[in-house]
């Protein structure tokens with residue numbers, strides 16, 4: 001069950017109060033290079049990103065933010081540190097949200113200038129506290145960065161912003177320590193009903209960062225916590241989006257794309273399942289974006305190595321194959337539709353998913369696509 005939270009709007013996208021958990025990322029181009037930044041925004045959008053954050057470190061970047069805003073419709077968040085005037089400029093330029101740390105934005109006057117500008121344009125402010133940005137007195141109290149310190153800092157800054165009359169607030173309390181991160185969000189979720197932006201900060205390169213983010217965000221989402229997510233990887237940010245989507249899919253927060261099931265194989269397997277599963281997963285990856293753009297519901301595909309667990313998993317999928325010796329039994333919607341040779345398995349699965357996707361473009365309705373799934377049984 002999702003935690004109850006208030007709702008804020010980021011451009012046209014709702015965050016909180018039961019709205020679907022949104023996926024966001026951050027550009028890593030030089031913001032002043034508007035063409036490169038816009039190109040990356042388009043790539044992120046194409047991959048399924050719904051909110052893009054851009055750092056605005058100086059006046060030139062603030063001017064570039066203005067130009068970028070004019071050329072993209074996607075909700076944009078301006079990420080500002082140290083200089084409240086840049087935040088005010090970004091808000092005037094059309095930012096849909098700003099991310100600040102009130103502790104470093106320029107004292108109470110700076111916070112007031114930002115909250116006044118945000119309130120005027122009715123945009124939310126994210127108060128983003130990281131384990132590296134906890135105030136000195138809080139650090140002294142706890143001895144070192146910890147979940148309690150992160151939450152105390154976030155709530156202190158929230159009070160300051162509330163005092164200035166702004167209540168469109170999103171909170172984050174990120175750490176690169178997954179356990180600390182998890183505990184901080186649990187504590188924060190008990191103490192406030194503002195929507196939460198969740199992420200594991202500085203989680204590293206994809207090899208470790210995907211695991212850290214999956215554990216950290218997965219645990220929170222399964223506990224019903226999180227209204228918008230960011231997977232942070234030391235890599236092209238476009239790579240963050242499919243990871244975020246998989247996390248949402250596997251926590252019951254996203255009904256779309258491909259749910260791919262294949263077994264690890266064992267000595268009972270008499271087909272080259274590893275190669276077949278790899279080929280299917282790769283080829284379906286190319287169709288998935290098309291499915292998502294059309295708003296298709298999730299399609300489950302199962303490719304299993306033998307008759308032990310194969311028929312059960314394959315018949316539970318939209319399209320499945322339970323392999324035997326050089327051949328497999330093909331299932332559509334739980335019903336057997338004959339056999340398929342090993343050499344044709346990948347083509348058969350991919351062509352079925354492609355046909356379903358093409359058909360969806362024509363009918364555009366979930367019920368009609370469901371009817372198409374049944375056609376095979378009637379044919």
Ligand code: SF4
Nearest residue numbers: 263265266305306308
């Ligand atoms: Fe082994 Fe069959 Fe299970 Fe695959 S489905 S792991 S081949 S027993």
